[in-house]
Amino acid sequence: MVHYEEVNVHGYEEFCKAVSDRKGKEIFAYFSGTKDDKGTSWCPDCVTAEPIVRGEMSHLPDGSVFIYCQVGERAYWKDPNNEFKKTLKLSGVPTLLRYGTPQKLVEEECFKAELVKMLFTED
Numbered sequence: 001m002v003h004y005e006e007v008n009v010h011g012y013e014e015f016c017k018a019v020s021d022r023k024g025k026e027i028f029a030y031f032s033g034t035k036d037d038k039g040t041s042w043c044p045d046c047v048t049a050e051p052i053v054r055g056e057m058s059h060l061p062d063g064s065v066f067i068y069c070q071v072g073e074r075a076y077w078k079d080p081n082n083e084f085k086k087t088l089k090l091s092g093v094p095t096l097l098r099y100g101t102p103q104k105l106v107e108e109e110c111f112k113a114e115l116v117k118m119l120f121t122e123d
Contacts (some may be wrong), residue, residue: 004060008068012083015069026064027099031090034070042074049094049110056116
């Protein structure tokens with residue numbers, strides 16, 4: 001039985017709503033380049049990282065929330081003034097973070113299953 005909630009959102013506004021709807025819960029967020037009709041992200045690192053991150057999701061804490069956020073098309077992501085970069089201080093995709101804490105994994109760090117597991121399990 002799945003012991004966490006998974007939420008899929010597109011863009012910054014949907015991400016903020018998903019977070020505010022789940023106040024008080026432990027939230028983990030994974031940010032990926034938006035996928036095309038075939039389900040492939042424009043971000044090759046995101047394609048590599050996703051199965052690794054998903055493979056560790058069994059370690060998510062009970063009652064936590066996993067938000068899968070597609071950040072938008074490449075041109076939007078490349079804009080240094082987009083909300084993800086300005087407000088959430090993201091520097092790259094993929095990024096996996098524990099919302100509201102400084103804990104995060106960026107780009108190639110998301111390829112390491114042991115780092116993903118540590119992010120999901122450490123207090």
